[in-house]
Amino acid sequence: MGTAPRTAVIGAGTRITSWLAHPRLLLAIKTAIAVGLAWVLAHLVPGVADEYPYYAPLGALISVSPTLMSSVKRGAQTLAALAIGILLAGAIILFWEPNVFTISLVVGIGVLIAGSRWLTAGGEYVAVAALFVLIIGGQDADDYSIGYLVQMGVGIAVGLGVNLLILPPLNTSAAVLRLAEFRSLLSDHLHDIGKALVESWPPEHEDWAGRSGTLVDTADRVREAVGQADESRKLNPRAKLHRRDLEKDYEDLTDLETMTFHVRDLTEVLAAAIWKSPIHAEVPQVLREPLSDTIHAVADVLTMRNAGEEIGEGVAAAEAALRVLLARLDQQRDLDPSSLSPAATAAMDLRRMLAIMQESAMAADA
Structure with missing residues (x-):
């Protein structure tokens, strides 16, 4: 059997298996x-x-x-x-x-x-x-x-x-998957912003600028999935065999929802500074790279969390990148404050996201 037919058979088998497991x-x-x-x-x-x-x-x-x-x-x-x-x-x-x-x-x-x-x-x-x-x-x-x-x-x-x-439903796996997908979405979104900041100015890569609604919709779906997982455990004998700390999942979800607020704010501020004329304020060249590095570092922490890795080192790297960004901001005091405000606002959003990640890292070590 050639490569193409074999691939088709494997693909069909995967779809059938997925359908049967639905x-x-x-x-x-x-x-x-x-x-x-x-x-x-x-x-x-x-x-x-x-x-x-x-x-x-x-x-x-x-x-x-x-x-x-x-x-x-x-x-x-x-x-x-x-x-x-x-x-x-x-x-x-x-x-x-x-x-x-x-x-x-x-x-x-x-x-x-x-x-x-x-x-x-x-x-x-x-x-x-x-x-x-x-x-x-x-x-x-x-x-x-x-x-x-x-x-x-x-x-x-x-x-x-x-x-x-007959197999009383237990939806904890779906909740875990949705949480992981949510982290991946936030991580990819932040990486997209980080890449755009170091492109030719103004950036041509602007898909991320209109993604705020998607982030909110995803957060709602994840909360629904965690709620269904919680309800599926009640009266369910299978819950004793497949134990899952949903309280921790609720805490993770709350953290991600709070981070989503800051990600949306960062997105809207930078998009407005770059493309929207009423508050147009170009991010100074000297701030774009450290801002991009910090955004990438924060996104990397989410990726590490999804991979089940300890996030302490990632949080430390993001904090170091943020310190560089803040130091660079301090060095630009002679510039017009309006040109610094987008980067300063983004830095504050990143600082707040890192504070959430620090608490999560400390809780994991406790």
């Missing part, structure tokens, strides 16, 4: 198993509930969620919502009669209740249950209500059981 596929498989099992068990439920087996698969479908904790919350809140909806429908049957006005009224009340803080998941079933009882239950509203609630409960129990027994 959390969404596992969720789909577990949901399918839960729905099928719920349908089988629904026909074994005694009493009037046996007449409404189709609600068990619906309960299973509802309860299988990406994490065990979300499954428990959604299942419990859905059952609570069903009970409330059935009670609302029961009040209509006892004190009035189902008609256009009362059905509309009970649905409106159900929608209001669904918006409460303690029915964050499954709340929509308040109105659904009330509507089904009044319209489908009809003269057999009592039996229908019992069958509906019992079979949904059976399905939810099956869904929770399947989610617990």
Whole structure:
């Protein structure tokens, strides 16, 4: 087999493996198993509930969620919502009669209740249950209500059981990966700025100037990933086998978010100084190289952190580069202050980022 076909086969194999390992596929498989099992068990439920087996698969479908904790919350809140909806429908049957006005009224009340803080998941079933009882239950509203609630409960129990027994999701690896990607993005961004500062002036390399929004969006996605990892540990027996200090991950995320603020400030200040006319102030030639060196040194610390290396030496090198930059700034006091302000502001941002890195290095050594 030639090189090209072999590469194509390897690439296809990698894509298939990645697809098979995707959390969404596992969720789909577990949901399918839960729905099928719920349908089988629904026909074994005694009493009037046996007449409404189709609600068990619906309960299973509802309860299988990406994490065990979300499954428990959604299942419990859905059952609570069903009970409330059935009670609302029961009040209509006892004190009035189902008609256009009362059905509309009970649905409106159900929608209001669904918006409460303690029915964050499954709340929509308040109105659904009330509507089904009044319209489908009809003269057999009592039996229908019992069958509906019992079979949904059976399905939810099956869904929770399947989610617990078949590889309960643990998303800590995804959080670690997102944190590493975030560091890489910040590091690459800083390196891009450092390179631009020593290009021909004004720099032609300006992709970094419009990347602030990407940094913010990435920070939001990383926080979401860490939050999902934290939730995936709750009630999860696999968490005992795969221990991870998520408190440390939250601390790392907070540090990166704070650094992102300073990186964005540094980016906007330098971009405005170079290209935006209202506050145009060219960074003096004598300051560009030490500023570039400091930015590269700070970026190198992030790269070292991602590689699992001790960052103490990297932080020390960045501090040394910053001292050179500050000394060079002190030597330019005879220049117009407006021409020094962009570099001085950038130096302050870099100093603050280094302070965060110093704390991280000290915490790692403790």
